[in-house]
Structure formats: C-alpha cells, structure tokens
Amino acid sequence: MDNKKFSTVFIPRASFYLWVILVLVAVIGVLNWLIAIPGLVLLIALVYYHFRSNYRRKHEITRYIENLMFNIDTATKDTLLNFPMPLVVIQLDGTIIWYNSSFRKIFEGKDLLEKTIGSFAEGLQSDYLLNGEPNISKNITINNKSYNVLGNIVKTDHKNENDEYILLLYFIENTELVELKKRYEDEKTSVCIIIIDNYDDLMQSMEGAMQPQVLAEIDRKLVEWVGSTGGILKKYERDKYLFVFEKAHLKGFIDKKFDILDSVKEINTGNKIPVTLSMGFGINGSSFLESFNFAAASIDIALGRGGDQVVIKDGEKFSFYGGKTRELEKRTRVKARVIAYALREFIDQSPLVLIMGHEKADVDSLGASLGLYRIVKERGKNAHIVLNEVNSSIKNIMSKIEQDQAYDGVFISGDTAMEIVDNNTLLIVVDTHRPGFTECPELLKQTSQVVVIDHHRKGADFIQDAVLTYQEIYASSTCELVTEILQYVGDKIKLRPIEAEALYSGIVVDTKNFTFKTGVRTFDAASFLKRQGVDTISVKQLFQNDLETYINISNVVMAADIIDDRIAISVCPPDMKDAQLIAAKSADQLLTLTGIAAAFVLCHANGEVAISGRSLGDINVQMILEKLGGGGHLSVAGAQLQGISMEDAVEKLKYAIIEYINESNNEKQ
Structure with a gap:
C-alpha cells in the first residue's frame, strides 16, 4: 500500500468523527437502549449540521470562483482593448479576426478585418505562421518602419478544427534601433589593397619617357573611382595602393561590377599591353588590423588566381569578381x-x-x-x-x-x-x-x-x-x-x-x-x-588508346547535348571502365567539334560524380565549376559532387552554366 495513501486515514475529518460517534451509540444501545436514545438524537443533529455546512461552503466557493473569473475576463478584455502596442488576432491561415486601434494606425486606418495579414505585412504569410513553432519572433518593415513581431499560438474552446487555434501577434516598433544598427554596419572601417599586377611587364612594354604618364593616368583613375567615398587612398609602393573607406560604399562597387578594372584597361599612353589591377578587400574584421589582414589574404588569392579581379574576405567567407581574362605569361625567371x-x-x-x-x-x-x-x-x-x-x-x-x-x-x-x-x-x-x-x-x-x-x-x-x-x-x-x-x-x-x-x-x-x-x-x-x-x-x-577506350570516347562524344549552341554536356555510362580518364579525353575531343567553345563530361567515380570541364578560353570553366565546389584553370577544370545522383548533378551543372552566362551578359551591358 502506498505510504502517502495510508497516512491519509489518520487525518482528522468531520465524517470520521461522525462514524466514531455512530459506533459508540450502537455499543451503548446494546448495553442500554434507553441511554442510547439521546445519543442517537445528538448524532442526527450533527449529521444534519455537517451536510448543511458543506453545502453552504461549496456554494460560497462557487460564487467566489465565478466572481474571480468574471473579473479576470473583464481585466483581459480591458487589457486587449487598451493595450498600448499594436495587437492583432488572426487565424492560422492568416485571416485577421480582431485588432486594436494601435494596429490600425500602422496601416493608416484601413479596414483590415477578414483580410489576410500577408497581403499587408510581407513576411507574415500563412506558410511562415504554420511552421510548427509555438512562439514567433520576426523582424519586418511596414511603411518604412521596422517592427519586431512577437506572437504565440493559443488554443480556443471551439470544436471546429479551423477555429481550434488562433494566433496573437504583438508589433513592437524598433525603427530607431534598426537604423542605428544599419548605420553602425555602414560606418565600419573596411580596407582594400590594390596592386598593378602586371607592373613589370607594363613598364618593359614602353619607352622610359612614357612610363610616368601611364602611372599618372592610373593614379588619376583610381582617385576618381574612390572620390565619392570620402575614403583615403595612399600609394605605399611603386605598384601598390592602400584604400580605407566605410563599408557602405562597397555595395556601390559591387553593383557597378568594379568597373575600375575595365576603366584602367582603356589607358593607352604608349603602353603595348593593357593595365590590369587586382584588389583585395577586408571587411567586418573585429579590429582595423584584422580587416587589413583580411585584405592581405584577399590580394594573395586574387594574384594566385591570375590577377585582373577582386576578392572580398568577410570573416571566413570569400567572394570573387572578375577573373575572366587569360593569364599573362611572365617572361622573367x-x-x-x-x-x-x-x-x-x-x-x-x-x-x-x-x-x-x-x-x-x-x-x-x-x-x-x-x-x-x-x-x-x-x-x-x-x-x-x-x-x-x-x-x-x-x-x-x-x-x-x-x-x-x-x-x-x-x-x-x-x-x-x-x-x-x-x-x-x-x-x-x-x-x-x-x-x-x-x-x-x-x-x-x-x-x-x-x-x-x-x-x-x-x-x-x-x-x-x-x-x-x-x-x-x-x-x-x-x-x-x-x-x-x-x-x-x-x-x-x-x-x-x-x-x-x-x-x-x-x-x-x-x-x-x-x-x-x-x-x-x-x-x-x-x-x-x-x-x-x-x-x-x-x-x-x-598515351595510346586501346580500341575499347576509343569506342567509349566516341560513344560519350556522340551522346553529348548542346546548350546555348556552344557548350556540350555528356555523361559516361555508369559501369564504364576507367570512367574518369575517358571523361577527360571525351571533353578534350568535344572541343575539336566546330562551334563548341566548352565541354563538360560527367562520370561515376568512387561513389561520387566527377566532372571534367574544358574550354577554348572564351568560357571560363573554372568559374562555372567553382560554383559546384571545384576549381582549376580558365580552360581546364574539374569538380567532384558527393551524395548526389547523376541526374541531379547534370541539373546542377546546367544551372551553374546558365548562372555564369547571365553574369557574363550582365557585365557586357
């Protein structure tokens, strides 16, 4: 027997005493029934009083609870009606069923009942509200003001499945905080290292008297490019510049696709080869020194990728821009x-x-x-x-x-x-x-x-x-x-x-x-x-091919699909022997076909999908396969995709090619 239940037997209660009195009266009645009569009358009176008292006590408790619930309901309604922040009650499909006056002011007094909140506040669509989370927290913008939307799902007493749950959303305006945060991000100090990456070849390609003119023209274009930023541009070596500016201006550089790279190529002051620049940006460092180190790492990568491009390092993340030109051979040893x-x-x-x-x-x-x-x-x-x-x-x-x-x-x-x-x-x-x-x-x-x-x-x-x-x-x-x-x-x-x-x-x-x-x-x-x-x-x-290898290469070439009228894609059969070797040779062979500027051949290799990319130089296969985690050169590159089917790999490759073509077309505009 449970100890807790056993101990309740000895708790004094009125009913327990009444039973004791009844037993005693019964014992007295056996001994002398005349003496037991007054005891029985007294017992009956006690039983009546006991039940009467219990009835009155329960009635008073019920009245107290009813009054308490009424007061709570009144306070709740008063709180909702006079809540100082915008408040809205919606169904889980996003339909508005009630809102207070503060919420209506956000939308300039528009009638919002029976309408979907997603049509007024982007980011609060029903698919977001039904994500299974019991509590909601989201930042949105309405009429150029920022709000932190908090909310929770409440269960109602309705039996109807559609009305069983409602959602309460509270709108807390934080426009000033958001603007302050944006200003803080925009005013962060960013660092850029700029290098004339073909300086030696450039100087050797012209007469000595013309060299200062070319360098002066490069300086002029750079000063003009950074002029609107209010930043500092300082030349600290014959071919290196340090540019310090506020991060807010970086977006403008990106939107214009770092047009300074093309601008300096137009310099024609006696130079026989075009001027090319490499830029390394360091942003969001915890200190000025860390941002500078980010920029130094970026410029190393830009030069290591052939120059004539921009690399941005944001923490551990790198972004690449440009780099579509061929590398220039360095004659000196x-x-x-x-x-x-x-x-x-x-x-x-x-x-x-x-x-x-x-x-x-x-x-x-x-x-x-x-x-x-x-x-x-x-x-x-x-x-x-x-x-x-x-x-x-x-x-x-x-x-x-x-x-x-x-x-x-x-x-x-x-x-x-x-x-x-x-x-x-x-x-x-x-x-x-x-x-x-x-x-x-x-x-x-x-x-x-x-x-x-x-x-x-x-x-x-x-x-x-x-x-x-x-x-x-x-x-x-x-x-x-x-x-x-x-x-x-x-x-x-x-x-x-x-x-x-x-x-x-x-x-x-x-x-x-x-x-x-x-x-x-x-x-x-x-x-x-x-x-x-x-x-x-x-x-x-x-490197001689046997007959079987030659036939396999021919079959892969024959099965190629052509996209954009100049890019060939083919796939090696699943069980092909020496698939990677055949894929590489097939890609080379596809380039011998008239009109083909780039070729990609996919094959199965050790549980992965391997891609061999080749081009004649007009299309940068390295940039395409970098989108899939690969790398290489402008004309020769490769990639390996893990945990993916061949069909999905082909789709990913096509998407990367289309993305590359769109980027190239946008840069030409």
Missing part, C-alpha cells in the same frame, strides 16, 4: 631561381623529405613528384613519394617505374607516411594547394615544414602557413615549374630517362600537345627535357 635556392636550403636542412600530390594522381602530379625526388636525391637526402593508388591515367608510367629497381620503396601510402613523419620532415605538395585534395590531408598537420608548388588558380581553401609557396597560374603545368627549378637548384642535375619522360608527359597532357596555355617558357622547359634524353615516341606510346 627570377622568381624560379629564387624559389630553387630557397627549396635547396629547406631540403638540406631536413632529415627526410616527403613529396605528395593530389588524390587520384594524374601525369602532371606524378611527373612533378619524380622531378622533385631527383632533386632531393641529388642533395643526398632520403625521400619518398606518397601515392595511395595507381589509377588508369598513370598506370602506363607506373608500370615502367616498377620495372626499375632503383625506385623500390620510393612510393609509400599515406598510412606509411604518417608513421615516419615528424615535425622536422619537409613535406612538398605538388599540383594542388587545397588541403582536402591531397593524397593524405593528415600529413599537413604533422609537420611545420610544408612547401607548395602548383599552377592552379588559388581558391578560398588553401594550405595555410606554408614555409614556401610557388604558385604560378600562367604556367602550363606543375611539371613546367619543377623543370625550371631543376635548372637552378644544383649544378648539372641528370634526370633518369623515366623521370624526364614523366615531366615531359605532364607538360604534354596539360597543354593538350602544346595547344593550351603554352608560352615561351613552356617550350624552354620542353627543350631542357629533350636535352635530358626524352624520347618523344616513347612518350606518345604512353
């Missing part, structure tokens, strides 16, 4: 020589060197790794190349390498590399600058000595705190950059035949047989490798 000397010092100071490319290694990644491996060995240091798997694009080269005993133990997996790496290990990352794209991202966290050598346009996600970065987006390939380093890092380094062939193959593949992104330095690198003993026939044999 001064930077290559400086990088070679610095790399040599890092190698000499490191007990172990690990070389790592991107996941799903291609010929460029492998060739660059082999070139760097030879540099390390020539410096007398131990080195390994991190490679988790051999895919179809490199299997021919790897089969030749495996036949050479000199490379036994050179290639190791990421797991093995994790076992031997320490903080003093030099880790050289090639053909990628994005941590998540490397063969073993965890390696980057195990050492403080990281070198990056890459030729891709810099994205928002890049390896932080590298001790040395050589990222030249004008280069055809990473193999080209490594070949230049080879010529300066030591005296007469002799490549083994397979290493020279791998470097040459990387250049051939990324330039599509010296067609795309091929400059003077590309041919110089190829010439150096030829002198090292490259057999071009042997290289060509590495």
Whole structure:
C-alpha cells in the first residue's frame, strides 16, 4: 500500500468523527437502549449540521470562483482593448479576426478585418505562421518602419478544427534601433589593397619617357573611382595602393561590377599591353588590423588566381569578381631561381623529405613528384613519394617505374607516411594547394615544414602557413615549374630517362600537345627535357588508346547535348571502365567539334560524380565549376559532387552554366 495513501486515514475529518460517534451509540444501545436514545438524537443533529455546512461552503466557493473569473475576463478584455502596442488576432491561415486601434494606425486606418495579414505585412504569410513553432519572433518593415513581431499560438474552446487555434501577434516598433544598427554596419572601417599586377611587364612594354604618364593616368583613375567615398587612398609602393573607406560604399562597387578594372584597361599612353589591377578587400574584421589582414589574404588569392579581379574576405567567407581574362605569361625567371635556392636550403636542412600530390594522381602530379625526388636525391637526402593508388591515367608510367629497381620503396601510402613523419620532415605538395585534395590531408598537420608548388588558380581553401609557396597560374603545368627549378637548384642535375619522360608527359597532357596555355617558357622547359634524353615516341606510346577506350570516347562524344549552341554536356555510362580518364579525353575531343567553345563530361567515380570541364578560353570553366565546389584553370577544370545522383548533378551543372552566362551578359551591358 502506498505510504502517502495510508497516512491519509489518520487525518482528522468531520465524517470520521461522525462514524466514531455512530459506533459508540450502537455499543451503548446494546448495553442500554434507553441511554442510547439521546445519543442517537445528538448524532442526527450533527449529521444534519455537517451536510448543511458543506453545502453552504461549496456554494460560497462557487460564487467566489465565478466572481474571480468574471473579473479576470473583464481585466483581459480591458487589457486587449487598451493595450498600448499594436495587437492583432488572426487565424492560422492568416485571416485577421480582431485588432486594436494601435494596429490600425500602422496601416493608416484601413479596414483590415477578414483580410489576410500577408497581403499587408510581407513576411507574415500563412506558410511562415504554420511552421510548427509555438512562439514567433520576426523582424519586418511596414511603411518604412521596422517592427519586431512577437506572437504565440493559443488554443480556443471551439470544436471546429479551423477555429481550434488562433494566433496573437504583438508589433513592437524598433525603427530607431534598426537604423542605428544599419548605420553602425555602414560606418565600419573596411580596407582594400590594390596592386598593378602586371607592373613589370607594363613598364618593359614602353619607352622610359612614357612610363610616368601611364602611372599618372592610373593614379588619376583610381582617385576618381574612390572620390565619392570620402575614403583615403595612399600609394605605399611603386605598384601598390592602400584604400580605407566605410563599408557602405562597397555595395556601390559591387553593383557597378568594379568597373575600375575595365576603366584602367582603356589607358593607352604608349603602353603595348593593357593595365590590369587586382584588389583585395577586408571587411567586418573585429579590429582595423584584422580587416587589413583580411585584405592581405584577399590580394594573395586574387594574384594566385591570375590577377585582373577582386576578392572580398568577410570573416571566413570569400567572394570573387572578375577573373575572366587569360593569364599573362611572365617572361622573367627570377622568381624560379629564387624559389630553387630557397627549396635547396629547406631540403638540406631536413632529415627526410616527403613529396605528395593530389588524390587520384594524374601525369602532371606524378611527373612533378619524380622531378622533385631527383632533386632531393641529388642533395643526398632520403625521400619518398606518397601515392595511395595507381589509377588508369598513370598506370602506363607506373608500370615502367616498377620495372626499375632503383625506385623500390620510393612510393609509400599515406598510412606509411604518417608513421615516419615528424615535425622536422619537409613535406612538398605538388599540383594542388587545397588541403582536402591531397593524397593524405593528415600529413599537413604533422609537420611545420610544408612547401607548395602548383599552377592552379588559388581558391578560398588553401594550405595555410606554408614555409614556401610557388604558385604560378600562367604556367602550363606543375611539371613546367619543377623543370625550371631543376635548372637552378644544383649544378648539372641528370634526370633518369623515366623521370624526364614523366615531366615531359605532364607538360604534354596539360597543354593538350602544346595547344593550351603554352608560352615561351613552356617550350624552354620542353627543350631542357629533350636535352635530358626524352624520347618523344616513347612518350606518345604512353598515351595510346586501346580500341575499347576509343569506342567509349566516341560513344560519350556522340551522346553529348548542346546548350546555348556552344557548350556540350555528356555523361559516361555508369559501369564504364576507367570512367574518369575517358571523361577527360571525351571533353578534350568535344572541343575539336566546330562551334563548341566548352565541354563538360560527367562520370561515376568512387561513389561520387566527377566532372571534367574544358574550354577554348572564351568560357571560363573554372568559374562555372567553382560554383559546384571545384576549381582549376580558365580552360581546364574539374569538380567532384558527393551524395548526389547523376541526374541531379547534370541539373546542377546546367544551372551553374546558365548562372555564369547571365553574369557574363550582365557585365557586357
């Protein structure tokens, strides 16, 4: 028996005493019935009094509760009628059923009954009100005034399902607070670093007497561009400017699509090449110094993406504008020589060197790794190349390498590399600058000595705190950059035949047989490798297609759809062997068709949808695939989409292409 229930037996109550008296009267009646008669009369009187008292007490309590409820109802009605803030009662479908005079004043006395609140106050549509939340809080604007709308759902006594619930909304005006907040945001100090990114080439393209005139014209256009902002523009180096301004003016720059980039290109004062600017903006930093650091990071990315563009860093978010022009080749090799000397010092100071490319290694990644491996060995240091798997694009080269005993133990997996790496290990990352794209991202966290050598346009996600970065987006390939380093890092380094062939193959593949992104330095690198003993026939044999591959490529090309009359999209069958290799070759083949300016081929790869994008330069496939999380170059790019069907991937790609076309058309207007 429950202890609580058991204890209630001993609580004194009137009915309990009456039962006791009844028992006593009964006992007395058994002993002497005459004496029991007065006791019985007394018991009857007590019972009558007990029930009479209970009846009167219940009646008084009922009257008290009724009066209390009446007073509460009266107070409630009085509160609603005289509530100082705008108040409205609506049904869950948004229909207004009651409101006070303050609410009516918001809408200038209009009759609002039986009308939907969403038609008067945008943002309070029924789909928002029926989102399942018991309490509502939302900021809206009505007649140029701001309100914080608070509300809650109330259950009524109606049995009708449509009237079972009503919604009370309270409108609290906060116009002054919103305007103050907006003013605070608009007056935040923002920083911009502006660089003439082709300064050296520009000066070399004209006579000395004309150089001051061009620089003066650039200064004039910049001063004119910032004039309406009330900001400060200060030139602090021969080709660099610091611009400090209020954030409110940034929207105007964006709306005009940073027209200063096009304006400076119109300068024609003896210069043979157009002037191009790069801009890095830092906004919403917690301090002036942090905003400046944001701007510095932005300008690094703008230059790493080829220049002639704007990058905005807002906290951890990056925004990109421009960048649709081709990269200009830098003729001077001064930077290559400086990088070679610095790399040599890092190698000499490191007990172990690990070389790592991107996941799903291609010929460029492998060739660059082999070139760097030879540099390390020539410096007398131990080195390994991190490679988790051999895919179809490199299997021919790897089969030749495996036949050479000199490379036994050179290639190791990421797991093995994790076992031997320490903080003093030099880790050289090639053909990628994005941590998540490397063969073993965890390696980057195990050492403080990281070198990056890459030729891709810099994205928002890049390896932080590298001790040395050589990222030249004008280069055809990473193999080209490594070949230049080879010529300066030591005296007469002799490549083994397979290493020279791998470097040459990387250049051939990324330039599509010296067609795309091929400059003077590309041919110089190829010439150096030829002198090292490259057999071009042997290289060509590495990329010969078998009959099955050729047929698969032909089928993919034949199945292509054409959109906008110049962009081809095709899909590889689900179970196709070497799908990624065929996708890349099919995209290249589609560009040989008349009228096709860009091509995208999709395929299934390791549970993902991989996209290979190619163009002839008029369409920036990098900007299109960046919208899908990918990257690359203006004419060669790729992307991987996870957790998505092929049909959805095609739709996403088409949407990205249409968005890119619309942006391009808007910029031309």
